[in-house]
Amino acid sequence: MNNENTALAQDERLRSFEEYVGEGKAIEPRDWMPEGYRSHLIRQISQHAHSEVIGMQPEGNWITRAPSIRAKQILLAKIQDEGGHGLYLYSAAETLGISREEMLEQLQTGKAKYSNIFNYPSLTWADIGAIGWLVDGAAIVNQVSLQRTSYGPYSRAMVRICKEESFHQRQGYEIMANMMKGTPEQREMAQDAMNRWWWPSLMMFGPHDGDSPHSADAFRWKIKRHSNDELRQKFIDKTVQQAEVIGLTIPDADLKWNEETGHYDHGEINWDEFYRVIKGNGPLNKQRIAHHIKAHEEGAWVREAAQAYKQKQAQKYN
Amino acid sequence: MTDINQLKYSYSLRLGDNAWILSHRLAEWCSNGPILEEDLALTNLALDLIGRAQGFYKYAAELEGKGKSEDDIAYRRNERQYFNNLIMEMPNGNFADTIARQLYVSVFEYYFFRELKNSKDETFAALAAKTLKEVKYHMAHAADWTIRLGDGTEESHKKMQKALNELWMYTGELFEMNDVDSELMAQGVSVDLSMLKPKWEQHIIDVLKEATLAQPEDIYMQTGSRQGIHTEHLGHILGDMQYLQRAYPDAKW
Amino acid sequence: MATDSQLDLWEVFIQGRNGSHHTHAGSVHASDKKMALQNARDIYTRRGEGSSIWVVPAVAISASNPEDAEAFFDPADDKVYRHPTFYQMPEGAKQI
Numbered sequence: 001m002n003n004e005n006t007a008l009a010q011d012e013r014l015r016s017f018e019e020y021v022g023e024g025k026a027i028e029p030r031d032w033m034p035e036g037y038r039s040h041l042i043r044q045i046s047q048h049a050h051s052e053v054i055g056m057q058p059e060g061n062w063i064t065r066a067p068s069i070r071a072k073q074i075l076l077a078k079i080q081d082e083g084g085h086g087l088y089l090y091s092a093a094e095t096l097g098i099s100r101e102e103m104l105e106q107l108q109t110g111k112a113k114y115s116n117i118f119n120y121p122s123l124t125w126a127d128i129g130a131i132g133w134l135v136d137g138a139a140i141v142n143q144v145s146l147q148r149t150s151y152g153p154y155s156r157a158m159v160r161i162c163k164e165e166s167f168h169q170r171q172g173y174e175i176m177a178n179m180m181k182g183t184p185e186q187r188e189m190a191q192d193a194m195n196r197w198w199w200p201s202l203m204m205f206g207p208h209d210g211d212s213p214h215s216a217d218a219f220r221w222k223i224k225r226h227s228n229d230e231l232r233q234k235f236i237d238k239t240v241q242q243a244e245v246i247g248l249t250i251p252d253a254d255l256k257w258n259e260e261t262g263h264y265d266h267g268e269i270n271w272d273e274f275y276r277v278i279k280g281n282g283p284l285n286k287q288r289i290a291h292h293i294k295a296h297e298e299g300a301w302v303r304e305a306a307q308a309y310k311q312k313q314a315q316k317y318n
Numbered sequence: 319m320t321d322i323n324q325l326k327y328s329y330s331l332r333l334g335d336n337a338w339i340l341s342h343r344l345a346e347w348c349s350n351g352p353i354l355e356e357d358l359a360l361t362n363l364a365l366d367l368i369g370r371a372q373g374f375y376k377y378a379a380e381l382e383g384k385g386k387s388e389d390d391i392a393y394r395r396n397e398r399q400y401f402n403n404l405i406m407e408m409p410n411g412n413f414a415d416t417i418a419r420q421l422y423v424s425v426f427e428y429y430f431f432r433e434l435k436n437s438k439d440e441t442f443a444a445l446a447a448k449t450l451k452e453v454k455y456h457m458a459h460a461a462d463w464t465i466r467l468g469d470g471t472e473e474s475h476k477k478m479q480k481a482l483n484e485l486w487m488y489t490g491e492l493f494e495m496n497d498v499d500s501e502l503m504a505q506g507v508s509v510d511l512s513m514l515k516p517k518w519e520q521h522i523i524d525v526l527k528e529a530t531l532a533q534p535e536d537i538y539m540q541t542g543s544r545q546g547i548h549t550e551h552l553g554h555i556l557g558d559m560q561y562l563q564r565a566y567p568d569a570k571w
Numbered sequence: 572m573a574t575d576s577q578l579d580l581w582e583v584f585i586q587g588r589n590g591s592h593h594t595h596a597g598s599v600h601a602s603d604k605k606m607a608l609q610n611a612r613d614i615y616t617r618r619g620e621g622s623s624i625w626v627v628p629a630v631a632i633s634a635s636n637p638e639d640a641e642a643f644f645d646p647a648d649d650k651v652y653r654h655p656t657f658y659q660m661p662e663g664a665k666q667i
Binding site: 028030031032077080081084087088091092094099100101104157160164303304306307309310313 | 576577578580597598599600601602603606614617618634636637638
C-alpha cells in the first residue's frame, strides 16, 4: 500500500514536472527533477565540458608556432576561453550533485565522452583556421540553441559562452580568408584543411535524428530544442556561402542548392567513421586522454600542497 | 639612427625580448596546468607579456626607422640577436620551477618598471606604467604560490627549494649593466639596475621566509644575454616560433 | 596517495561597476580565499566585466528549499499594500 502511494506520488511529481518544463519554465538545482533528467544533464553537460577542455589540445599544438604576435595573442586568448567554458560547464554540472573529481575520472577512464572532432590532428597552421571557422562554427550553432535549455545553470552558462565565443568563429574565418588571399602554398594549405575538417565538423551534430539514442527524453524535458539534422542543416547553409566568398571548395560532390527546400542538399556522412572514432579508434583518441592524464597526474602534488597549506593555516589561526 | 635612438632601440629590444620569450614559455603551459583554474591563470600571465612585448617591439621598430613591423622584430632575428635575460628562456620544468622563475622575474620587474615609469622617454614611461599594473598581479600570483608550495607538503617544499636553488644562478644578470644602460641613465631614460638589487633581494628573502624556504646560496652567476649569448634552449624556442615565418617568407598570415 | 582533490568549491559574485549589485557569476575551485579571488579574477573578468569580486565557500551558503516555496513566498503575494500602485492618487496630484 505504501509503495503504491509512493509510486503514485512519483507519477504525480513527474507529471507536474513535465507540465512545468513544457511551459518553458526553468528548473533550478534544488527543484525536484526525475532521475533521468538529472543523469541526462550530467552526461550532456560534462561531455560538453570535457569537449571544451580536450579541445584545448589540437589548438594548443600550434601556440608556440603561431606566425605573428597577433595570431599568437588571439589563439592563446581563444584557447583560454575554451578552458573557461569548460570551467563554466563543470560548474553547471556540479550543481547537479556530481563533483569535478568524478567527472574527470569518467573522462580519463573513457566512461564519459567528448566531442569526436578533437580526436583529429591539427597538422598545419590552416587547421587552426579550419578549427575556428568550422568546428567553432558548428559548436556555436548548437550552443545558441542550448541557451534556452530548461536547466537554469546550463542555460546561464550557455548564454555566457555564446557571448564570448562569437569571436572564435570569426577569427578562424579570418585566418582562412587571409590564406586564400595569400601565396599558392597558403591556398593549398587552406583547401587541404577544409578537406580534412569538413566532414568531421558535420559529424559534430551527432547521428541523424532517427538514430539518436537520447533524443526523445531530451526533447520532452526541453533540454534540447532543435534536432541534430536541423542544426546541421543550419550550419551547412551558413558555411557554404562563406566558403564560396573566399574561394574554398566544399569537399562534397553531392552538395547542391535545393530551390524547393531552400537548403543545401549534401552527401551522406560516413557514419562508420563516426562510430569508429566514438569507440576510441580515431587518429588521436589515446593521445588526447594520455595528455590529460599526464597533466592531471603531474599536478597532483601541487593540489595536495595547496590543500596542506590551507590546513596548516587553519590550525595556526584557530 | 641617431646615437640616442640606437641606444633606446637596444633597450626597447631587450625589454621586448624578455617579455616575448617568457610569454612563449608560459604559453607552453596551456592545457598542462595542475588544475584548470591555474591553466587559465598562467595563460593570463602569458597574454600580459605578449601585449608588453608588442609594445616594446613596436617602439623598437619606430626607433629603427626602417619600416619594419613588430612581427619582423619578433620573428626575423637570429639566435645571437636576442637580448632577453637567460632566466626567461629556462624550461618550464615542473610547476615549482615555473613559479620560482615567475617569482624572481616578477619581483625584479616590479622594482624595474616602478623606476622606468619615471623615464624621461615618454614612450618608455607610458609602457612602464601599464606594465606595472600587470606585474603587481604577476608578483602576487608567484609569491602566493611560492608560499603555498614552500609551506605545503614535504614534497612541495623540496621541489620549491630545488627550483629556487637551480634558478638562482640566472638572477645575477638581471642587474647587469652595459654601455646602453650607463649612457641612457645619464639622460634620465633608463633605470639604475644596481640600485634595484638590494630591494629585490630583500623582497625575495621576505617571501621565502614566509614560505619556510631558505635563500639559495650565492654561487657563480651565469651571464651572457647582454651580448646575445644564450643557453641552448633559445635556439629551440626560435626554431618553433619562427617556423612559419621562415618556411614561407613571402606569406602574410 | 590521498584521494585526488580538485580543491574546494567557491561561488563567485561579480560587481560590474561601482553602484551595481554583485551578481552570481558561477564557481571556481581553490584551496584558499586568495586563490579563489585570483581564480575568479582570471576566469570571470577576462573581458573587463568586473570592478569587485566576492568569493564565498560553497558550503557556507544556505539555500531555501523549493519544497518550502509556498510557505516562504506565497504569503507575500497578497500584501498588495506594500506596492505603490495600491494607493490612489487624487486627481491632478503630481508624483514626487
